[in-house]
Amino acid sequence: MLDTANVTASTRRGPVLRRPTTGALVRGVVITVLVLFALFALPQLISLYYVDTMTEVAIYAMVALGLGVLVGRVGLISLGQVAILALGAWVAARLLFATSQPFPLVLLEAGVITMALGTLIGLPALRLRGLYLALITLMLAGAFSIVLATTNFPNGGHGFLGYNGSLINIPAIRRPSIALTDPAYYRYSVVVAILMFLLVFAHVRTRPGRAWAAIRQSEPAALAAGINTTLYKLWALALASFVTGIAGGVYAGAAHYLYSIDFPAQDSIILLAVVLMGGAYSMWGAVVAALLLEFLPAWLNNLGVSNDWLTILFGVGVLQVLTTAPAGLADQVPKDLAKLGRLLTGLARRGQSPAGGNAVSEETQ
Amino acid sequence: MIEVNDLTVRFGGVTSLDGMTVSFDAGTCGLIGPNGAGKTTFFNVLSGFVRPASGTVRAFGDNLLSIVHFRRARWGVRRTFQTEQAIEQLSVFQNVALIHEHSGLSRASRRADVLDAISFVGLRCDPQASVATLSAGDRRLVEVARAVVGKPKLVLLDEPAAGLPDSETEHMGEVIRQIPEQTGALTILVDHDMSLVSACCSTTAVLDFGKLIASGPTAQVLRDEHVIRAYLGTAEV
Numbered sequence: 001m002l003d004t005a006n007v008t009a010s011t012r013r014g015p016v017l018r019r020p021t022t023g024a025l026v027r028g029v030v031i032t033v034l035v036l037f038a039l040f041a042l043p044q045l046i047s048l049y050y051v052d053t054m055t056e057v058a059i060y061a062m063v064a065l066g067l068g069v070l071v072g073r074v075g076l077i078s079l080g081q082v083a084i085l086a087l088g089a090w091v092a093a094r095l096l097f098a099t100s101q102p103f104p105l106v107l108l109e110a111g112v113i114t115m116a117l118g119t120l121i122g123l124p125a126l127r128l129r130g131l132y133l134a135l136i137t138l139m140l141a142g143a144f145s146i147v148l149a150t151t152n153f154p155n156g157g158h159g160f161l162g163y164n165g166s167l168i169n170i171p172a173i174r175r176p177s178i179a180l181t182d183p184a185y186y187r188y189s190v191v192v193a194i195l196m197f198l199l200v201f202a203h204v205r206t207r208p209g210r211a212w213a214a215i216r217q218s219e220p221a222a223l224a225a226g227i228n229t230t231l232y233k234l235w236a237l238a239l240a241s242f243v244t245g246i247a248g249g250v251y252a253g254a255a256h257y258l259y260s261i262d263f264p265a266q267d268s269i270i271l272l273a274v275v276l277m278g279g280a281y282s283m284w285g286a287v288v289a290a291l292l293l294e295f296l297p298a299w300l301n302n303l304g305v306s307n308d309w310l311t312i313l314f315g316v317g318v319l320q321v322l323t324t325a326p327a328g329l330a331d332q333v334p335k336d337l338a339k340l341g342r343l344l345t346g347l348a349r350r351g352q353s354p355a356g357g358n359a360v361s362e363e364t365q
Numbered sequence: 366m367i368e369v370n371d372l373t374v375r376f377g378g379v380t381s382l383d384g385m386t387v388s389f390d391a392g393t394c395g396l397i398g399p400n401g402a403g404k405t406t407f408f409n410v411l412s413g414f415v416r417p418a419s420g421t422v423r424a425f426g427d428n429l430l431s432i433v434h435f436r437r438a439r440w441g442v443r444r445t446f447q448t449e450q451a452i453e454q455l456s457v458f459q460n461v462a463l464i465h466e467h468s469g470l471s472r473a474s475r476r477a478d479v480l481d482a483i484s485f486v487g488l489r490c491d492p493q494a495s496v497a498t499l500s501a502g503d504r505r506l507v508e509v510a511r512a513v514v515g516k517p518k519l520v521l522l523d524e525p526a527a528g529l530p531d532s533e534t535e536h537m538g539e540v541i542r543q544i545p546e547q548t549g550a551l552t553i554l555v556d557h558d559m560s561l562v563s564a565c566c567s568t569t570a571v572l573d574f575g576k577l578i579a580s581g582p583t584a585q586v587l588r589d590e591h592v593i594r595a596y597l598g599t600a601e602v
Contacts, residue, residue: 224437
């Protein structure tokens with residue numbers, strides 16, 4: 001037993017470690033308002049073109065979330081997440097054609113099967129880190145692209161692959177009966193994405209999240225703390241694969257028809273770039289990453305700007321983030337907005353103060 | 366008590382520990398030696414990060430080398446690192462609780478044990494404070510708190526006061542001196558600060574080029590001709 005004479009009564013009281021903060025309450029309110037806005041107001045305010053785009057944003061937010069768990073929480077760089085997405089889409093499409101199971105059940109099955117296969121594919125991660133892991137996962141993703149190009153996605157055919165080879169009268173991948181229209185499916189996708197965010201949130205705030213933080217900083221220190229690093233890395237891989245597999249299932253319903261060309265291996269590199277730009281450690285970063293990856297090209301396309309500029313933009317963006325804001329836009333933008341707010345407040349005070357600009361100089365230093 | 370017998374560690378052609386045979390009985394024991402002598406390698410063997418080529422380590426009657434590395438914390442091995450490894454993303458409380466929750470200790474006592482450990486090392490900050498906001502000295506104390514929380518049997522301190530100013534080194538020394546008494550753990554201190562080693566350790570072992578060149582009462586060891594030669598290259602001081 002340690003000498004606890006120095007422990008004050010206030011330190012021993014329970015609430016010290018669990019006090020609710022105003023910031024947490026404000027965050028809760030802001031998130032609730034944003035979710036309600038995204039679910040009910042947004043589809044009424046935007047065209048069908050952008051409704052489809054926002055469905056893609058919801059899907060890729062899940063994919064970015066999964067990659068964020070690996071990169072931001074555990075420090076495992078995977079360049080194979082788009083292949084995992086394709087795997088989830090393949091499994092969901094096959095099950096949707098082969099069975100009449102409810103859509104949510106198919107999503108769950110797609111998530112679980114992708115989790116098992118994704119974890120298996122990620123086994124090299126147990127011994128590799130950094131560039132080597134990135135290379136291995138990229139090569140596995142490339143190999144999977146070749147397999148997909150050869151076997152194609154299921155389109156209502158028979159056999160294990162479910163591909164019938166016909167070019168006409170191809171049946172569409174079905175959607176849930178409550179979400180047949182595009183706006184309804186958008187809402188469905190947002191709800192699924194929210195559930196996945198809650199699942200990941202529940203992980204990062206509890207025992208696995210703390211273990212991942214330790215592994216990310218120093219594996220020897222994590223081992224010395226009694227953490228089974230192999231188990232927790234596998235856990236992270238499983239969670240990321242599950243979330244990405246679910247995203248793949250939602251993607252299958254959104255697209256109706258799946259083609260291997262939709263999942264090029266190099267997209268995983270772009271995905272990593274936007275996740276770093278958005279903020280790999282923040283869950284908001286996944287939303288920012290999805291907006292950069294899906295909304296920005298759609299918006300530029302609508303304006304008649306070539307998407308080729310995006311490659312340059314993402315390159316500059318990653319450079320900027322790595323040099324000035326390692327925590328990503330999700331961390332930097334609120335800080336910059338707060339600075340701007342202080343600056344504007346200072347300017348306003350200066351305008352009201354007859355004495356001059358002392359307030360401004362103090363605020364802006 | 367730890368009995369190390371004929372411990373040899375090789376990295377390729379380099380022999381880091383060369384037939385080391387020593388015992389650490391109780392209290393706080395020092396382990397010193399010039400850079401590259403094998404002190405951290407010895408800690409890494411005890412932690413399970415390095416597999417020795419030969420030799421045995423019996424700790425309190427158990428064969429320590431047979432325990433899987435991440436299970437050694439559960440057994441009672443705790444350590445700090447030469448480069449401080451407090452986890453920046455977590456709070457002070459979470460940093461200390463991390464070891465408690467992975468050591469198979471009762472959840473019911475976690476909160477009290479963690480606060481006891483934080484208090485014991487003299488950390489005055491809010492337990493909820495992020496480690497990233499702490500000074501270097503406080504981060505070192507967080508590491509020591511992690512090493513003493515729960516029921517440690519063997520505490521390994523690898524240069525815990527490195528880079529700290531004199532006042533903080535003095536405080537660290539006071540904390541280290543109390544560890545065996547307060548926790549019952551055998552503590553091994555590696556440090557280059559001889560005044561800290563003298564102040565904390567009743568006995569000291571000395572390594573040089575992976576070989577044990579002296580061991581015994583600290584004052585006697587620090588006057589040993591071989592030890593002086595190992596550090597200074599000459600026995601004439």
